[in-house]
Amino acid sequence: MAEFPEKELMNSGHNACPGCGAAHAMRYMLKALGKNTTVNIPACCWAVIPGVYPSRNLEVPLLYTAFETTGASSSGIRAALKKRDDVDDAEVEVVGFAGDGGTADIGIQALSGAIERNTDTIQVMYDNEAYMNTGIQRSGVTPEGAWTTTTPVGSKGDWKKQPKKEMMEIVESHNVPYAATVNIAYPDSFVEKFKKAKEFSGPRFMHIYAPCPTGWRARPSDAVELGRLAHKSRFFPLFEIEHGKYNIYKEPKEDEVIPVKEYLKIQGRFRHLPEEMVEKIQKRVDTKWEQLKKKERFTQEELYE
Numbered sequence: 009m010a011e012f013p014e015k016e017l018m019n020s021g022h023n024a025c026p027g028c029g030a031a032h033a034m035r036y037m038l039k040a041l042g043k044n045t046t047v048n049i050p051a052c053c054w055a056v057i058p059g060v061y062p063s064r065n066l067e068v069p070l071l072y073t074a075f076e077t078t079g080a081s082s083s084g085i086r087a088a089l090k091k092r093d094d095v096d097d098a099e100v101e102v103v104g105f106a107g108d109g110g111t112a113d114i115g116i117q118a119l120s121g122a123i124e125r126n127t128d129t130i131q132v133m134y135d136n137e138a139y140m141n142t143g144i145q146r147s148g149v150t151p152e153g154a155w156t157t158t159t160p161v162g163s164k165g166d167w168k169k170q171p172k173k174e175m176m177e178i179v180e181s182h183n184v185p186y187a188a189t190v191n192i193a194y195p196d197s198f199v200e201k202f203k204k205a206k207e208f209s210g211p212r213f214m215h216i217y218a219p220c221p222t223g224w225r226a227r228p229s230d231a232v233e234l235g236r237l238a239h240k241s242r243f244f245p246l247f248e249i250e251h252g253k254y255n256i257y258k259e260p261k262e263d264e265v266i267p268v269k270e271y272l273k274i275q276g277r278f279r280h281l282p283e284e285m286v287e288k289i290q291k292r293v294d295t296k297w298e299q300l301k302k303k304e305r306f307t308q309e310e311l312y313e
């Protein structure tokens with residue numbers, strides 16, 4: 009287990025809601041990456057959380073960018089650093105830090121382009137499973153069955169009908185050197201995987217599970233518990249992909265695995281779901297898990313044969 013750094017690069021006194029998983033995410037990420045990090049943030053909750061300049065709560069350089077441009081503007085920051093004589097650009101980590109809407113929907117072309125051009129950046133998707141900053145609208149990464157303000161639950165059993173977009177698979181198909189899922193409920197492995205990402209050069213992708221009590225209609229004090237339940241139910245598996253090779257880490261033992269309904273039931277956004285819908289979600293979770301286990305068995309060459 010990697011050493012857990014004491015140094016704080018995110019100060020208290022921020023604007024996040026109580027229990028915000030995205031706030032934990034930034035704090036742990038900066039602990040892992042250190043002070044030579046430039047953070048590039050599009051429109052999202054994290055555009056508000058640091059506060060108004062000059063009273064921002066991060067001890068690292070921070071740029072704000074337009075919603076759809078994180079990948080492109082991170083590429084620009086990297087290119088600009090290379091040109092500067094007074095900066096050793098190899099010492100600086102450029103991080104695009106975007107929500108799921110900014111990463112998987114509106115920002116996906118910029119992300120894809122940055123990865124395909126082999127840009128030396130870490131692109132982070134902090135996944136709170138909706139467009140939270142503008143009032144809990146559904147994104148492509150919102151899970152099936154969830155209430156959001158654009159998938160309101162009416163008398164006809166309305167809720168989000170489409171399954172969660174699989175960003176790790178989309179990114180993996182670009183042949184990235186390194187990609188990993190991490191969960192704010194497990195700070196040690198979170199920091200360890202970010203430190204590992206730092207050891208690679210080229211495009212890296214980190215999918216952070218970041219519970220949002222406000223948008224998930226859950227108690228702020230349950231934020232970390234939500235992370236644990238998502239992991240134990242295999243709703244959000246922890247795995248990494250190194251040059252195409254899958255590795256599941258922190259795998260829950262068979263007797264630790266819990267039904268997905270244990271995870272769903274403490275969130276108001278799933279309260280309306282009938283039993284058959286909960287079973288459907290369970291089946292999807294089981295199938296995705298089997299697929300992941302299969303991928304883990306293969307080397308990159310075998311996967312693409």
Ligand SMILES: Cc1ncc(C[n+]2csc(CCOP(=O)(O)OP(=O)(O)O)c2C)c(N)n1
Nearest residue numbers: 051052053075107108109110138139140141
């Ligand atoms: C082109 C454009 N469209 C819409 C918006 C309005 N907007 C700002 S933040 C946001 C939601 C961001 O959602 P997400 O990326 O998931 O991050 P979160 O707010 O959940 O942290 C939207 C729609 C914008 N700033 N720019």
Ligand code: SF4
Nearest residue numbers: 024025028053140220
């Ligand atoms: S709405 Fe959710 S993601 Fe945004 S600051 Fe509040 S808890 Fe965090």
